[in-house]
Amino acid sequence: MxxxxxxxxxxxxxxxxxxxxxxxxxxxxxxxxxxxxxxxxxxxxxxxxxxxxxxxxxxxxxxxxxxxxxxxxxxxxxxxxxxxxxxMSHKGLGGTLKLGVVPTFATRWLLPKLHRFNANHPEITVHLETSTKPFLFNEHIFDAAIYAGTQQQIDHWPGTQTHFLMKEDVVPVCSPQLIQQYFPHAQMVDDFSYDLTDDQLIQLPLLQQTTRHGIWQEWFEMCQIPHPKPYDGQRHELFSMLAVAAHHHMGMALIPQMLIEQELIKKELVIASRRRLEGVRSYYLVHSSQEITPIIQKFVDWIKQELENSSFFDKY
Incomplete structure (x- = not known):
């Protein structure tokens, strides 16, 4: 025809x-x-x-x-x-993976580790494009995407297959200078953490995430802390923006530890409390409902191996 x-x-x-x-x-x-x-x-x-x-x-x-x-x-x-x-560039060998990814995960977690994938699979070139919204494979030329969302969002994403990567757990972090400003006699319990009391925690200014208005309320309820104003504070869209604001002593933010490893190592940020909130959101690798390609399978296998070998921060 x-x-x-x-x-x-x-x-x-x-x-x-x-x-x-x-x-x-x-x-x-x-x-x-x-x-x-x-x-x-x-x-x-x-x-x-x-x-x-x-x-x-x-x-x-x-x-x-x-x-x-x-x-x-x-x-x-x-x-x-x-x-x-x-x-033409691969001479018929290997190929290209066009990957959509949420911004902070791309810059803070994926890109610093991507050189290991390149070393293991030099025949594959990865192209990244970021977005905070679900990637529609019929509108964008993507082979796959890494997306942070709820199980309900994933279930209602038509025409896709998903691979669970990890839960998005968050912990309260701020600059050490902010803690010393409010509580000059506070002592760290290890190299990266304080263990502030409930009364101390509610005195620190909060930094809010624009897309998750109730996240601090959820954390305080989990900790059984009656905070008088859990919705107050500056609002920023991305975890990376929250990390910068926290680093400059503007307040305390809830951020996944895996996204702020360098700040913790450099003591630019510290964990204010070891009580983590297990988020309803998780990270998934998503691709169209067609059969998974060898290139996508190699990337899925690699990223899961990276997660198994994740930093000791994730064990805190």
Missing amino acids: RRNIPSLQGLLCFEAAAKHLSYTFASQELFITQSAVSRQIQQLEQFLGLSLFTRTRHGVELTPAGQQYYKSIKPLLLGIEQSTLDV
Whole structure:
């Protein structure tokens, strides 16, 4: 059966003209004549049976159908180009893993360890793109994603397979200077931690996470501490932002230990209480519901091995 796919040259001419809203600029980008661009777009419009552009005094504008079509094919053409470059660079061996990942996990946990995956699998190149929202595989050209969410969110993520990685447990942390400011005689119980009393904990200013409004209330309830204002304090979206604010003595934040190992080692942050809140969120590796590829399987195996060999901080 003949497939309903127009010529690639026609799509490239349309994409360039839609990007610049100009046949002239499209011809310069593609190194062909303006008349060739116009002819290719006419043939594409005949194939589709509709108009993609309307002419104006200053060039061309996309029709509503043209806008929709441009939005749809742009990432697909980019994917074809990237796949072509990947197979050329790898000479048919190995390949590329295009991975979506939540920002703080990417910068604080994954990237510092990724060199070990590269050493074990030099035939695989990993490309990372970050987002705080669920990755839609039908809209983004991703092979897989690492996402922090609830089991309910994972269950309602259509067309995917998931691999559980770990729970997102959080502990209260702040700068040692903040503790000394409020409690100059407080003593550390080990190299990384204090064990502040309930009365001391409720005196420290709080730092809130924008997307998890009730997290401090959950922690205080777990500890059976009646905090008068558990929702007060500066709000920041990402764990990395909370870590910076805490480092600059702005307050106490709830952050997963695995994301602040370097701050703990350098004594930029300390654990204010060893009581951790087992979060309802967990980290998952997610990919489409199609059969898992050898490249994704290698990455899943590697990341699970890294978690098994995780830092001693996770054992605190």
